[in-house]
Amino acid sequence: MAKIWDKIKHSAESFKGKVISLPETIKTSADKMVVRFNHKQLMNLRRNLEFVNVELGGLDAKYDKKAEAKANAFVRSANKKLAKPAFDACDKEEYINALLADKMQRYDKRAYMSHRAVNQSTARALFKATAKGEDTLEILAKHLEKMNSLSAKRSAFEEKLSAEKEKFLLNNSTADDTAYVTLNATLEKQYEESCTAVATKLAEAKDKKRAKLTAKAEKLTAKIASFKTEEKDRQGVADDVVLSVKNLKMYFGGLKAVDDLTFDVKKGEVFGLIGPNGAGKTTVFNCITRFYNATGGDMLFENKHGEVVDMRDFKVHDVILQGISRTFQNIELVKEISVLENLLVACTRSYRTGILAHAVGLPLLKKEDRIFKQKAMGILKFMGIENYAGWLAMGLPYGILKKVEIARALMADPKLIIMDEPAAGLNDAETKELTETIRRIRDTFGVTILLVEHDMGLVMNVCDTVCAISFGQMLAIGTTEEIQKNKAVQEAYLGVADDEDSATEEENEQAPVAPETEETDKGGN
Amino acid sequence: MNKFLSNKYAFLGKEQKANTALTNKMRGALKNSTWQFLIFGALICVIGYLAVNKVIPYSLQSGIATTLAYSIAAIGFCLLMGYSGLASLGTGGFIGIGTYSVYYIMNESNMSFAIAIIVALLVSVVIGIIVGFISLRIEGIYLCILTLGLSEILRNLYMALEDTIKISNFEIFGMLVKRQSSIYIVAVVLVVIMIITQNLINSPTGRAMLAMKNSTAAAQAMGISLIKYRLLAFVICTAYAAISGVMLMVCMRAATASDGTGFYALITSLNILAAVIIGGYKSIWGAVFGTYIMYGLQTTLLNRIEVLQENPVIITFVSGVLVILVVMFYPGGIAQLIWELKGKLKKLFTKLKEVRYGKDLG
Numbered sequence: 001m002a003k004i005w006d007k008i009k010h011s012a013e014s015f016k017g018k019v020i021s022l023p024e025t026i027k028t029s030a031d032k033m034v035v036r037f038n039h040k041q042l043m044n045l046r047r048n049l050e051f052v053n054v055e056l057g058g059l060d061a062k063y064d065k066k067a068e069a070k071a072n073a074f075v076r077s078a079n080k081k082l083a084k085p086a087f088d089a090c091d092k093e094e095y096i097n098a099l100l101a102d103k104m105q106r107y108d109k110r111a112y113m114s115h116r117a118v119n120q121s122t123a124r125a126l127f128k129a130t131a132k133g134e135d136t137l138e139i140l141a142k143h144l145e146k147m148n149s150l151s152a153k154r155s156a157f158e159e160k161l162s163a164e165k166e167k168f169l170l171n172n173s174t175a176d177d178t179a180y181v182t183l184n185a186t187l188e189k190q191y192e193e194s195c196t197a198v199a200t201k202l203a204e205a206k207d208k209k210r211a212k213l214t215a216k217a218e219k220l221t222a223k224i225a226s227f228k229t230e231e232k233d234r235q236g237v238a239d240d241v242v243l244s245v246k247n248l249k250m251y252f253g254g255l256k257a258v259d260d261l262t263f264d265v266k267k268g269e270v271f272g273l274i275g276p277n278g279a280g281k282t283t284v285f286n287c288i289t290r291f292y293n294a295t296g297g298d299m300l301f302e303n304k305h306g307e308v309v310d311m312r313d314f315k316v317h318d319v320i321l322q323g324i325s326r327t328f329q330n331i332e333l334v335k336e337i338s339v340l341e342n343l344l345v346a347c348t349r350s351y352r353t354g355i356l357a358h359a360v361g362l363p364l365l366k367k368e369d370r371i372f373k374q375k376a377m378g379i380l381k382f383m384g385i386e387n388y389a390g391w392l393a394m395g396l397p398y399g400i401l402k403k404v405e406i407a408r409a410l411m412a413d414p415k416l417i418i419m420d421e422p423a424a425g426l427n428d429a430e431t432k433e434l435t436e437t438i439r440r441i442r443d444t445f446g447v448t449i450l451l452v453e454h455d456m457g458l459v460m461n462v463c464d465t466v467c468a469i470s471f472g473q474m475l476a477i478g479t480t481e482e483i484q485k486n487k488a489v490q491e492a493y494l495g496v497a498d499d500e501d502s503a504t505e506e507e508n509e510q511a512p513v514a515p516e517t518e519e520t521d522k523g524g525n
Numbered sequence: 526m527n528k529f530l531s532n533k534y535a536f537l538g539k540e541q542k543a544n545t546a547l548t549n550k551m552r553g554a555l556k557n558s559t560w561q562f563l564i565f566g567a568l569i570c571v572i573g574y575l576a577v578n579k580v581i582p583y584s585l586q587s588g589i590a591t592t593l594a595y596s597i598a599a600i601g602f603c604l605l606m607g608y609s610g611l612a613s614l615g616t617g618g619f620i621g622i623g624t625y626s627v628y629y630i631m632n633e634s635n636m637s638f639a640i641a642i643i644v645a646l647l648v649s650v651v652i653g654i655i656v657g658f659i660s661l662r663i664e665g666i667y668l669c670i671l672t673l674g675l676s677e678i679l680r681n682l683y684m685a686l687e688d689t690i691k692i693s694n695f696e697i698f699g700m701l702v703k704r705q706s707s708i709y710i711v712a713v714v715l716v717v718i719m720i721i722t723q724n725l726i727n728s729p730t731g732r733a734m735l736a737m738k739n740s741t742a743a744a745q746a747m748g749i750s751l752i753k754y755r756l757l758a759f760v761i762c763t764a765y766a767a768i769s770g771v772m773l774m775v776c777m778r779a780a781t782a783s784d785g786t787g788f789y790a791l792i793t794s795l796n797i798l799a800a801v802i803i804g805g806y807k808s809i810w811g812a813v814f815g816t817y818i819m820y821g822l823q824t825t826l827l828n829r830i831e832v833l834q835e836n837p838v839i840i841t842f843v844s845g846v847l848v849i850l851v852v853m854f855y856p857g858g859i860a861q862l863i864w865e866l867k868g869k870l871k872k873l874f875t876k877l878k879e880v881r882y883g884k885d886l887g
Contacts, residue, residue, distance in 0.1 A: 117881055289746060320748040332743030334735045336807070341732055348733045349748035355757065358728035359721045365728060412748070 042227050043321060046305070047350060049220040054371055056213050063206045070198045071191075078187045082180070089177035096168050100161045107157055111150065118146045234308045237300050242267045242416055242448045243288070248297035250283050250472075257283045259472040261297075265416070265465075270442060270449045272463035274456075274483075276492055280472040281452040282329070285418055289326055290316045304415050321349060323415035327405045329424055333393045339404050340389040343376040344369075346411035376411060382444070383407045383437070399430045406437065410445065417441070419451040423458045431455060435462045460484070468492065558723050566716035569593065573708035583705070587776065588824030590708040593715050594772035596816035599800050600722055600809055601765025606798075607806035608731060609758035610738030611660055614669045617793035618676030619763045621683050622649045623770020624780050624788060628690040638697050645767040653763035657756035673791065680789040683782040691779045707776040714772060718765065719809055725761075726809075734758060796820070799848050805858025814859060819844060 122143040243265040250258040287294045299311040304323035380386040468475040470492040554560045576586030623645045630641040736744040804815025
């Protein structure tokens with residue numbers, strides 16, 4: 001092997017500088033593989049830790065439930081044991097009266113239905129007869145006959161019951177409650193004893209389990225900490241910045257969709273990205289979420305675990321694990337499954353079980369499902385759509401589906417939510433509600449929100465910082481008021497004074513809300 | 526106050542309660558899909574037992590066995606088309622993997638049946654991975670054409686290897702398997718496959734596949750890797766087809782590669798496609814029922830009618846018309862039809878109740 005390796009090295013060295021150096025490329029790719037492997041392991045460890053923490057949190061409720069179930073089981077068995085002594089103890093006449101009353105009640109319930117049927121048929125027949133002008137007396141006579149037969153049946157049943165009562169009283173007449181009292185007393189004593197025994201036993205088990213879980217958690221945290229030994233610096237990202245885009249370039253052949261764009265998104269703010277059609281807003285999103293491979297530039301992001309990472313190191317489907325989740329311009333939900341299951345789709349990567357476990361249907365999978373379903377119900381409640389949890393996504397109205405999509409984005413515990421035109425297709429009331437929702441999400445979950453929107457009302461209402469771009473280049477960045485007053489932005493939306501193209505008139509509808517300034521009314525003419 | 530027997534006559538309705546609890550349990554079991562599959566398997570075994578004891582004709586049993594063997598491939602195709610949104614016309618070629626591994630392992634090398642199944646699975650997994658990688662770049666009708674080509678390549682390979690293959694009786698766990706009793710094995714394997722598929726469909730894997738089918742972009746944004754799930758879908762489809770081939774060999778005992786209507790021909794792939802479309806491309810029961818219409822109906826029922834016996838073309842004609850009608854009116858297949866009928870019947874019953882007892886009935 002060594003000889004071969006030397007040969008490869010030698011041949012590679014002869015090519016050095018001319019083409020590529022083979023060993024180095026091998027080494028870098030191997031390094032990359034190691035990094036990826038480590039990353040995957042770290043991810044698994046974190047996932048396991050999360051599960052252990054969830055289990056620790058639900059420990060008390062679980063053992064309370066167990067204790068309650070045991071107590072209920074004891075009561076059930078005691079009731080069974082007490083049944084015969086209680087029968088002996090009770091007053092026989094009272095007992096048989098209660099029994100027969102119950103029977104009579106059930107008979108009446110059944111008889112009610114046949115009375116209904118007779119009434120209905122008579123009413124129909126009468127209606128027909130009167131419509132035709134026929135004689136109704138015959139029908140009424142028939143009705144009476146039927147009713148009489150029904151009441152005769154009832155009285156026969158009553159007679160039968162009274163006969164039963166007499167027979168019963170002949171056989172059993174004495175009441176003896178000594179056995180019942182003694183048994184009841186012993187059982188009550190036993191119940192209390194067993195309750196305390198179960199409580200101590202369960203407390204012991206609980207402590208054991210807790211110790212086990214905490215040990216597991218400590219082990220996992222120690223392992224995770226050992227991965228962090230070569231801690232990276234923040235790579236020039238300020239402490240309060242969650243996403244820093246630097247000199248982002250995205251070229252499609254000769255077309256510069258995004259050209260040298262730089263902006264910072266601060267923690268806990270709502271950041272709006274606006275611009276006329278074709279300005280490259282969605283392209284920026286797609287670059288951040290790795291749908292497009294950016295031509296140049298850096299996208300540094302502080303992930304869920306507080307490390308600053310370069311988004312270019314990740315594949316599209318790994319972005320969500322770093323803490324970026326997104327919603328789409330057109331609703332992209334799975335239509336064949338329920339709303340709740342749609343939320344679970346976002347958790348696919350959080351499951352510990354693999355495909356084989358899914359095929360066999362392990363109980364661990366059910367446990368995980370339960371945990372995630374609980375979480376999903378919590379989020380649906382937060383969005384105010386918990387009543388729709390079991391509904392298929394197929395026939396639901398558009399406004400609800402938009403909410404479901406936001407809920408799905410929340411399921412992945414994101415640090416940054418990217419919304420692509422959240423208000424598209426919503427009416428005024430729904431847009432107003434969406435504004436509220438976006439604020440509530442930011443306040444309760446502590447996430448940062450980055451949104452592209454054409455509805456200027458929403459942007460100006462909800463955004464803390466707005467960045468306006470046009471043809472892939474930055475026009476202005478600042479607070480909403482600054483953007484409204486910015487001349488470059490107004491020109492981009494409304495056109496320059498001398499332009500009288502029809503295109504500018506169309507763009508006019510999407511202008512920012514700033515009609516008071518002098519320049520704005522030039523575009524219309 | 527007493528802790529126990531809070532209601533003095535609580536033990537009155539004890540017997541009734543026990544009864545209702547039992548029936549409720551049985552109802553729950555009938556609604557549980559795993560139990561349904563097990564009951565289905567038991568029914569098939571009963572049919573096999575009756576046929577072995579010559580209570581019912583043998584042709585019926587063999588028709589049902591063939592249907593069950595093909596329906597394994599149909600279930601795999603169901604998972605591929607209905608849940609992953611991919612298409613394939615290579616089922617015929619994939620079935621050959623199973624038949625030839627049975628032939629070479631059991632007949633030529635005298636090894637056991639289990640090893641034949643394992644080899645069939647391994648080979649089919651390799652081929653599934655290859656097709657899965659191709660499916661990352663090609664989609665839709667082009668994927669169909671490509672898998673069709675692959676299937677034809679495999680068929681020519683089979684013809685070059687050995688045109689006609691035959692196996693004799695063999696043993697499983699020391700029990701001799703005759704051709705008549707092969708239906709038991711097929712039933713057991715089918716039930717296992719059904720349960721596995723149902724578990725997969727209801728698990729995160731099934732949801733991820735559905736998400737991938739609906740929108741690849743959204744699926745990727747939700748952390749679903751396209752490579753993983755497309756490979757998985759094709760691996761499952763080819764593996765099921767290979768197992769179906771093994772089962773076909775177990776019940777038919779012989780196969781000819783150059784036969785234009787044989788196992789590996791294009792007609793098999795098309796029939797499976799038609800079966801899944803007729804039955805409903807998202808339902809396991811639908812896949813089994815569709816396969817019965819395509820493969821079992823003729824041998825079990827229609828051959829007893831003289832007109833059809835003389836002109837078997839009519840059956841092909843009817844199945845073609847059925848496909849057209851189903852695609853036009855019930856895109857979800859017969860599964861959708863039954864689902865809608867259930868809803869309509871429920872409505873009808875409530876209406877009948879209203880007419881009989883009046884509207885304000887609680």
